[in-house]
Amino acid sequence: xxxxxxxxxxxxxxxxxxxxxxxxxxxxxxxxIDHRGPVEDLSFLPDGSVGIIYAAHVLEHFGxxxxxxxxxxxxxxxxxxxxxxxxxxxxxxxxxxxxSGTLPRGIExxxxxxxxxxxxxxDFHGMVFDEVDLTRAxxxxxxxxxxxxxxxxxxxxxxDDYSQAYIPHLDKENGTLVSLNLEAVA
Numbered sequence: 059x060x061x062x063x064x065x066x067x068x069x070x071x072x073x074x075x076x077x078x079x080x081x082x083x084x085x086x087x088x089x090x091i092d093h094r095g096p097v098e099d100l101s102f103l104p105d106g107s108v109g110i111i112y113a114a115h116v117l118e119h120f121g122x123x124x125x126x127x128x129x130x131x132x133x134x135x136x137x138x139x140x141x142x143x144x145x146x147x148x149x150x151x152x153x154x155x156x157x158s159g160t161l162p163r164g165i166e167x168x169x170x171x172x173x174x175x176x177x178x179x180x181d182f183h184g185m186v187f188d189e190v191d192l193t194r195a196x197x198x199x200x201x202x203x204x205x206x207x208x209x210x211x212x213x214x215x216x217x218d219d220y221s222q223a224y225i226p227h228l229d230k231e232n233g234t235l236v237s238l239n240l241e242a243v244a
Contacts, residue, residue: 106136111141
C-alpha cells in the first residue's frame with residue numbers, strides 16, 4: 059500500500075479552478091488540466107490509487123440512470139479509508155427558499171441550481187439531490203460512512219467555488235447555503 063503522502067489528490071470537473079498540489083481532470087481544456095477527459099471514466103488510474111477526490115457541483119450533471127455508475131467509479135480509485143468530498147446543489151434548501159416567497163427574483167434565483175448554468179454542452183443538470191437521498195446513494199456505491207463537511211475547514215477553503223454557494227449571492231454570513239456538502243469514506 060502506498061503511503062498517504064504518495065496518494066493522489068484528485069480534483070474532478072475542476073473547470074477554471076486550480077488547487078495547487080492536486081491532479082486536475084476536466085473534459086474542457088485549461089492550462090492547469092492534468093488529464094483532459096470525462097470525469098466518469100478514470101480508467102487511466104489504478105484501483106486504490108487516490109487518497110481524496112474533490113468534486114464540486116459535478117455529480118448533478120449525470121442522469122438518474124448513470125450517476126450511480128459514476129459514484130462506483132470514483133469509489134474504485136479511492137484507497138480504503140480515502141475520502142470523496144462532494145458538493146452538489148441542495149434541492150431541499152433551494153425548494154425551501156423558493157416556497158418561502160422571499161426570493162427577490164422568484165424562481166430565477168434558484169433556476170441554475172436545478173437546471174445548471176447552461177453555458178456550454180456540459181453545463182446541464184440531470185439529477186437533484188437532498189441529504190437523505192445522496193447519503194443512501196453513497197452507501198449503495200460502497201462508501202462506509204457519510205457526513206457533512208464545512209467548506210471553511212478544508213485545505214481549499216480559499217477557493218471560491220460552488221461549495222460556497224449562498225442565496226443571496228456571496229452573503230456567506232447571513233445567506234442560506236444552497237450547496238449540499240457531503241464527505242464519504244471509502
